[in-house]
Every structure is written in structure tokens, then in C-alpha cells.
Amino acid sequence: MPRRIVTGLNEHGQAAVVQDGPAPRTYELKHTPGFANSLVWSTPAEPVVPFDGTDPTPAVASYAPAPGETRLIHLVIPPDTVYLTEGFDFAAAAAERLETSPGLAELFEPDAPGMHTTDTVDYGVLLQGEIVLELDAGHETTLAPGDIVIQNGTRHAWRNRTDAPAVALFVLIGARRNA
Secondary structure (H helix, E strand, O other): OOEEEEEEEOOOOOEEEEEEEEOOEEEEOOOOOOOEEEEEEEEOOOOOOOOOOOOOHHHOOOOOOOOOOEEEEEEEEOOHHHHHOOOOOHHHHHHHHHHHOOOOHHHEOOOOOOOEOOOEEEEEEEEEOOEEEEOHHHOEEEEOOOOEEEEEOOOEEEEOOOOOOEEEEEEEEEOOOOO
């Protein structure tokens, strides 16, 4: 579970840490062992500073932000072999994702597991492990820790072909899709 440190102003108008603790919307998925997601922060299309003390994450209805909005999401992605485990229940896993990633889970393609398209510009940073970015026509790029990907609203999936979890941090910025 990631630690979230939020700054704001103290009672004297000075910069200070005003929140320090776990990200409030963290889920360790029961039906996809090893998978965890945390909604760390969000902003509206026109954020206001300094922080007024109201945590924006509990009110988020959709993990897919509208144009100009942002979401900061921390993911732990288990090895792909989790999905091949005897007895893995795809329906239960999908239902759990709908509960824990509303607005985003609905965008995953049922006929192409893992593939999805969002109307966002995503800044992704791989923090730990190795992950493969799969695009259309089987095009793949392998990321190592420290690599940064800018995902511009294209169809993609994340594959973990190793035997260890991968940890990534994504900033999703809502965008308008060009027709």
C-alpha cells in the first residue's frame, strides 16, 4: 500500500504536511491474487491551490478522468501466470475490477483480455519489475524500472511475463478524443 503525503498550509499560513498515511482507495484484489490498485489523488479540470483539506479521492466516481481532470493511480501487476491458474474465475475477477476501478474497468475489451482504450494522456513510470506494453497488431515494448511511457489514448494492454510483480505509477489526464 503506497504512503501518500499531502502538503497544504498550516494554521500560520506556512507550507506543511497536512496528510500522511496510506492512499485511501487501495484494493488488493481477492479474485486476481497479487493485483492491487490505489487511487492516490485526483484533480478537477481546474484545480485550485493551496489544498483546502478535503481529500478528493473518496468522491471520485470514475477512475477515467473527464477532459482536464487527473487521476494518480498506483498499480501492482502480478505475473500473467495468475490468470492461467487452475480455477481462476474470470467473471469474479471482472466483477471485482468493476467495483474497485469504476469507469476504467468498463473499458477493457471482453474479447481481448487486458486490451483497453481511454480518452486520456497517461504518464506511466515503471517503479519495479518488468512489464510489456502491448499495442495493436502485436507490437510490444518492454519497460524496465525507471522507464517512462506516454500513452496517448491508444489501444493497449500491460503484460507481466516474469515471475515477479511489477509496480507502476500512472498519471491519467482526461482528454478530448479527436474524431
